[in-house]
Amino acid sequence: MTINTPYIGRFAPSPTGDLHFGSLVTALASYIRAKSFSGKWLLRIEDVDIYRNQKGSDLSIINSLLQHGFQWDDEIVYQSNRSHIYKEYLNKLSLENKVYICNCSRKDLQKSVKNIETGEYLYQRTCFRKNIQFSSNQSYRVKTEPSNISFYDHLQGFFTQNIERDVGDFIIWRKENFASYQLAVVIDDELQNITEVVRGYDLFVQTPRQIYLQNLLNFRRTEYFHIPLVIDMFGNKLSKQNKAKPLNLQTPEKNLIQALDFLGLEENALRHLRKNSYNCKEIINYAIKNLNLNLMFQTKSKELNSTL
Incomplete structure (x- = not known):
């Protein structure tokens, strides 16, 4: 510490x-x-x-x-x-143009490549290119960058991951109108x-x-x-x-x-x-x-x- x-x-x-x-x-x-x-x-x-x-x-x-x-x-x-708190930070990221709206379904995502390590489908930025306007029942994804994120875990040691390559633009606000685990935590x-x-x-x-x-x-x-x-x-x-x-x-x-x-x-x-x-x-x-x-x-x- x-x-x-x-x-x-x-x-x-x-x-x-x-x-x-x-x-x-x-x-x-x-x-x-x-x-x-x-x-x-x-x-x-x-x-x-x-x-x-x-x-x-x-x-x-x-x-x-x-x-x-x-x-x-x-x-x-x-x-x-605390949903109102999470929404404030979502709005902040939106004003800074760091998120975008996504209306892809789970079936759409399953057409993408699956990351063996995480077990998740790599999002192909389908909605990023659509410039969708806000309406209800839509998710928000955060824009990722091709840089590496490294950290030291006090038990497991060092780990590095390229978010854009290994994860893709991930959801931070779900279509059911509440924060994702990632944003809330x-x-x-x-x-x-x-x-x-x-x-x-x-x-x-x-x-x-x-x-x-x-x-x-x-x-x-x-x-x-x-x-x-x-x-x-x-x-x-x-x-x-x-x-x-x-x-x-x-x-x-x-x-x-x-x-x-x-x-x-x-x-x-x-x-x-x-x-x-x-x-x-x-x-x-x-x-x-x-x-x-x-x-x-x-x-x-x-x-x-x-x-x-």
Whole structure:
């Protein structure tokens, strides 16, 4: 971390289901990282995509975090309450001629070349050449440039991506009339003064486009720490989409110790935790003092070999 800059981290789940083990690992890693720097840890509910949200999931996630001993250092931020803020920044980019309107359908996009690394279709600037006038049910894309975006991840190392070549002009405002994940997360991290983002490796290749937006909006650059994904016996990421089981709230201490095992807490420390009847907050405080996340992994993924 930069000297004399107070550390502020965050955990930002989407309310699309109950908290599962993979999310617990991310929450715990981000919490330990923040507290090891004597910093703040914030909770943000990323519910900007109203079509994916499940009613009551936000309260379920909050309850699960509380049951596991987490305590955030400020009020919870809901993205659904911030659409007017995102729209202000969209208007700013529009006035600066850095975005354009797109009315291409998903079927249109599937005619483009697919990037094997990101799994996304490379947009061919079809609507950029049309000069479409604004009406409802249209997306906004940001104009990209052929320059390289490089960043250093505190766990994964250096990474470089040419946004124009590898991603193309990406959507920052969706046709359903709300901000894309990319725009919302960049604005929120800036306005909440987040100094480092700790999250799963599945978002690693999306980081350059977020840095690109930071540059366009004259935001400071955030630091990053992408942790390996928890995967199941079939090699799939544990996720709500893949029907990952919710955390068992009857065994929060066991869940935390299992997460610390995944995060690389050494075996003697794990035995110490299992042998003593610590509550969740005591387990977390022990981990803050005894787990160095910078040494946690040599690989980008680790299979979870126990029953959840």
